[in-house]
Amino acid sequence: MDLLDNLALGFSQALQWHNIMFCLLGVVLGTAVGVLPGIGPTATIALLLPITFGFDDPTSALIMLAGIYYGAQYGGSTTAILLNLPGESSAAVTAIDGHEMARSGRAGVALAVAALGSFVAGTVATVVLAVAAPPLAQAALSFGAAEYFSLVVLGLIGSIALASGSMLKALAMIVLGILLGTLGQDLYTGTPRFTFGVRELYQGLSFVALAVGVFGIAEILRNLHDPRTRTRMVSRVANLWPTRAELRRIVAPVIRATGLGSLLGVLPGGGHVLASYASYAVEKRVSRNPREFGHGAIEGVAGPESANNAAAQTSFIPLLTLGLPAHPVMALMVGAFIIQGITPGPDVMIEQPALVWGLIASMWVGNVLLVLLNLPLIGLWVRMLTVPYSVLFPIIVVFACIGTYSLGQNPYDVLAVAFFGLLGFVLIRAGCEPAPLLLGFVLGPLLEENLRRALLISRGDPSVFFTRPISGVLLGLALVALVVTVLPTIRRKRDVVFAEEE
Amino acid sequence: MGPGYVPFALGLLLAALGVATVAKAYVAPDTAPGEAPRDAGSDAPRDAVPDDEGGARRAGTQDVERHDAEAPDPRPLAGIQWRPTVAVVAAVAFFALTIDALGLIPATFGTGLLAALARPGTNPLRALIIAVGLTLASWVVFVVLLQLRLDLFGDWLGG
Numbered sequence A: 001m002d003l004l005d006n007l008a009l010g011f012s013q014a015l016q017w018h019n020i021m022f023c024l025l026g027v028v029l030g031t032a033v034g035v036l037p038g039i040g041p042t043a044t045i046a047l048l049l050p051i052t053f054g055f056d057d058p059t060s061a062l063i064m065l066a067g068i069y070y071g072a073q074y075g076g077s078t079t080a081i082l083l084n085l086p087g088e089s090s091a092a093v094t095a096i097d098g099h100e101m102a103r104s105g106r107a108g109v110a111l112a113v114a115a116l117g118s119f120v121a122g123t124v125a126t127v128v129l130a131v132a133a134p135p136l137a138q139a140a141l142s143f144g145a146a147e148y149f150s151l152v153v154l155g156l157i158g159s160i161a162l163a164s165g166s167m168l169k170a171l172a173m174i175v176l177g178i179l180l181g182t183l184g185q186d187l188y189t190g191t192p193r194f195t196f197g198v199r200e201l202y203q204g205l206s207f208v209a210l211a212v213g214v215f216g217i218a219e220i221l222r223n224l225h226d227p228r229t230r231t232r233m234v235s236r237v238a239n240l241w242p243t244r245a246e247l248r249r250i251v252a253p254v255i256r257a258t259g260l261g262s263l264l265g266v267l268p269g270g271g272h273v274l275a276s277y278a279s280y281a282v283e284k285r286v287s288r289n290p291r292e293f294g295h296g297a298i299e300g301v302a303g304p305e306s307a308n309n310a311a312a313q314t315s316f317i318p319l320l321t322l323g324l325p326a327h328p329v330m331a332l333m334v335g336a337f338i339i340q341g342i343t344p345g346p347d348v349m350i351e352q353p354a355l356v357w358g359l360i361a362s363m364w365v366g367n368v369l370l371v372l373l374n375l376p377l378i379g380l381w382v383r384m385l386t387v388p389y390s391v392l393f394p395i396i397v398v399f400a401c402i403g404t405y406s407l408g409q410n411p412y413d414v415l416a417v418a419f420f421g422l423l424g425f426v427l428i429r430a431g432c433e434p435a436p437l438l439l440g441f442v443l444g445p446l447l448e449e450n451l452r453r454a455l456l457i458s459r460g461d462p463s464v465f466f467t468r469p470i471s472g473v474l475l476g477l478a479l480v481a482l483v484v485t486v487l488p489t490i491r492r493k494r495d496v497v498f499a500e501e502e
Numbered sequence B: 001m002g003p004g005y006v007p008f009a010l011g012l013l014l015a016a017l018g019v020a021t022v023a024k025a026y027v028a029p030d031t032a033p034g035e036a037p038r039d040a041g042s043d044a045p046r047d048a049v050p051d052d053e054g055g056a057r058r059a060g061t062q063d064v065e066r067h068d069a070e071a072p073d074p075r076p077l078a079g080i081q082w083r084p085t086v087a088v089v090a091a092v093a094f095f096a097l098t099i100d101a102l103g104l105i106p107a108t109f110g111t112g113l114l115a116a117l118a119r120p121g122t123n124p125l126r127a128l129i130i131a132v133g134l135t136l137a138s139w140v141v142f143v144v145l146l147q148l149r150l151d152l153f154g155d156w157l158g159g
Helices: A002-014 A017-034 A041-054 A058-083 A089-103 A107-141 A145-160 A167-181 A207-225 A228-235 A244-265 A271-286 A299-314 A316-322 A328-339 A346-351 A353-386 A389-408 A411-429 A434-457 A469-501 B005-027 B053-064 B066-070 B082-102 B104-117 B124-145
Strands: none
Touching: A002 A017, A002 A058, A002 A107, A002 A353, A017 A041, A017 A058, A017 A353, A041 A058, A041 A328, A041 A389, A058 A089, A058 A107, A058 A299, A058 A328, A058 A353, A089 A107, A089 A207, A089 A271, A089 A299, A089 A434, A107 A244, A107 A299, A107 A316, A107 A353, A145 A271, A145 A434, A145 A469, A167 A434, A167 B005, A207 A389, A207 A411, A207 A434, A207 B082, A244 A271, A244 A299, A271 A299, A299 A316, A316 A328, A316 A353, A389 A411, A389 B082, A389 B104, A389 B124, A411 A434, A411 B082, A434 B005, B082 B104, B104 B124
8 A cells, every 4th residue: 555655654754753853843933933923924934944954854854844834824823813914815814703703802712723723624634645646746737827827717706705895896906916916027028017117126026025014014003093902802811712612613614624725725826825715705605694704703713724724735735746836935845945955846756755755744743743832822822912002013013024024135025015004004994805905916927827828828819718628617617606706795685675675 | 918918908907996996986885975884793784775785785795894894984094093104104114224224223123113103192201112122122033043144233334
């Protein structure tokens, strides 16, 4: 049995005591830096990456890095829930309901649910990864430019289902996000776009700067305009643990999210973002009381967090099998691989099975350590809420500045934080949500790249998007998603009319 | 397809969406003038007038309109307090403009001070204490613990 042999090999690597120690060290460091307000997983990993450079054994280095990754992700979710400061786009979904829970005094419950959901999803996804890596890599290989394009369209349309305000505005936010993503040099011709002759803009906008601006700084501005929100939050930090009833409520969402996350995580290009968004949308649709979503629904934390973690796991599949980084964090991982003298790709699996399977097994070990480490610490994290806001928000501002700057040593990135902070604040005041904007920004370049590549291959014939079967099906699904999103609005509108007539 | 194709198409789409949003605001405003301010999370939309399209649509989505509910005023620029807005944005911009020239310590101190002053209730002495503490904390966390290569004092200060 290949699978068992592979897993046995993997665990024989991962369970060597020094590798467990490195994994633990990675998880501790990742969490510690990840919970610093304003520093998300991408920034955390970038900050800690150099530590692993000195290792002689690439397996240990990558195992520690995987530990950092999980720790950073959980730390990022912690700040998303407690401070409404998601460090990356996938945690933005967690922040919606997680932060509402924190504001009503259930921060501990939200953190515990996030940890437990992530653990379950991570365990399942590790098995999925081990079983499915080879065949799924084959499936991903058959995706052409047209399929990627249709997939991104589906993802973007799906995210509108998430927007709680006006659909029109959500759509506009997505388009604005894609437009912001086109900043910088054109991929095919190298022509600078929207750079206004500023050299620093040639490489495009920094994702971290945009995220920190529209979420972090804009949130601070919003809080400063409404001091009531903070006093209400600090006064009631009650029960840290979920009740039995709450645990029962999250079982189904966690299972659904695990499946969804494992599936979507494989897709190169923001699969984990799609996963958490999709999970949230699904839970909102199937929930018996969708009105709770946006006001602290526990399913809205459990689902996206599980999906995110499952996808984080399976997003190693394109990296390990194709050498394709699925998102910024994976791009950093590629950097780490290369520094260790390994070029990620199909060859690695054959030539260095001990490394690949050791890494896979260590992911599970990392998940175990994460839960063991973080459940007892929840009380400590929650105490972060009791820091007076007059002290807390300057900390966030300064740390966000340093974190953003340290990523590329580029002061323009920090200037972009200021700009997008102001923009995000005005958008929030105008009833436009920043989450779709960020998703458009992340997926926009993929959308454009694949649109143009598909049209180049088909010599300008747009019918390829419909005639290629997988692409056609995906576009069809996007259309269905659009209709389904619009339908409940129509239906409820009728309900209101009927209720009035009675 | 040249480099301008996609941005141009997106621009047209965005303009169309903008026009549609404006048109919708005239036909069915989000908040009708004179309508009582809506309460966050309450069942206020239940009394929305059903023949008003905006009101009826809201009835379906209002409960999850988090941001909207907290900003009942439909005019985005109304009620903006200038002190926190300007101070926070200036704090971030200060860091961007001084980190290379002055270095980490002065940039952090200035940013911390400006940010601390953003909250209307904070007096200058308290802001000063926060800024000093924050500068020390940044130095410990990023330079001592994380070993980031940041100049404590920049070119202008002979660092």
